[in-house]
Amino acid sequence: FPGASNTPQRRGVEPGLWWGVGPCGGPPWGMGLSGAVHEDLGRCGAGWGPRGVCRAPSPRRGPRAARGSAFQNKLVDRCERLQLQSAAIARHVDEVLPAKDQGRAATNAARELVIQRLIFVGNACENEEQRLLERVHTEEERAHQSILTQRVHWTEALQKLAALRTYLVDMITNLDDQDLVSTLQLIFETEVAEGILEPQESLKLNFNQTCVQSPLLHRLWASAVLCCSQEIHIDEKTISPHLSLLEDKKTLTFSPKKAKVDLDCPERFDHWPNALATAAFHSGVCTWKISVEKSCAYKLGVCYSSLPRKGSGNEARLGFNAASWVFSRYDKEFRFLHAGHPQAVELIKSPAEIGVLVDFAGGEVLFYDPDSGTILFSHRETFQEPLYPVFAVAHQSISLVQ
Secondary structure, X not given: OOOOOOOOOOOOOOOOOOOOOOOOOXXXXXXXXXXXXXXXXXXXXXXXXXXXXXXOOOXXXXXXXXXXXXXXXXXXXXXXXXXXXXXXXXXXXXXXXXXXXXXXXXXXXXXHHHHHHXXXXXXXXXXXHXXXXXXXXXXXXXXXXXXXXXXXXXXXXXXXXXXXXXXXXXXXXXXXXXXXXXXXXHHHHHHHHOOOOOOOOOHHHOOOHHHHOOXXXXXXXXXXXXXXXXOOOEOHHHOOOOEEEOOOOOEEEEOOOOOOOOOOOOOXXXXXXXXXXXXXXXXXXXXXXXXXXXXXXXXXXXXXXXXXXXXXXXXXXXXXXXOEEEEEEEOOEEEEEEOOOOEEOOOOOOOOEEEEEEXXXXXXXXXXXXXXXXXXXXXXXXXXXXXXXXXXXOOOEEEEEO
């Protein structure tokens, strides 16, 4: 606006309007007099100010003047908001962004931290590798030396026995009965004294597999394998009538009342709240994860396809037969179950997820807490059949984590 300041002022009853008729009936603000003489100049005595604004006190304004004043006030409010917004943007550009740009040092520090930790882990792995390989070499040398010692001993024993046999044949040929009795007693005493006995199985001749056991390697290996867990699916034909599979096809929910299902289906568990996966694993390393945070009663693990499905006996009860290996929770008790022999598992807190890992080549089934990186339990077994992931829940629900 002509002659307006940077910060407009609100208009009320002050002299001079932006639009409308002046207090003395003069022309509107900004229009000027166009050289005409103000006929009321003598009457009001105030005259015209700059830009045609009347200096006289403003009488009651008309509707048009009031609307103009209200519109002006709205524009002033808008200008004030724009000024505040501009000030905020300027402050953000001048102060906040430079400070954030200086914060790039934190990015470099984070990058350096990642590199340092990976270098540390790499060094630790190299040291552990060297230590374990040295233990393997030492154990190999020990077992080999034991075999050589046994070989020398039994070679000498064979030579002695051959000499004794030759001597006995000569005795049988040349001695009478009385001389034979005394001679045989001496021979038997000689065999015992010289250690010429039947060979016995000795663990010292075997390579000790425990020499490669390493808590560090075990945890790192389990963590790495569980990062690539397989996608498995629950076989609906095996689901107990006490369980229901939600629409997501991942969640098993327990109900104390049996659902109306086909109990004659040979694959279905008809009593225990069990379910199997659709496919079995028979080689390599297999892993999967289950969310258990909602349940206080569940079993997770593996089983042979030969596990019975019918009846309430231990034959179909997970962990109470030779065909199943499971990690179990009941209230606050955690156990590993196999062949009816429970082994207590002491935990500080209940895991929200449990990873199951099966290593066929290593002959191991392992239960793992992905959140804390803790191995809950590990069991070694030589598996003779393909293994099915198996689940049981007797409180609320558990879910597959894909």
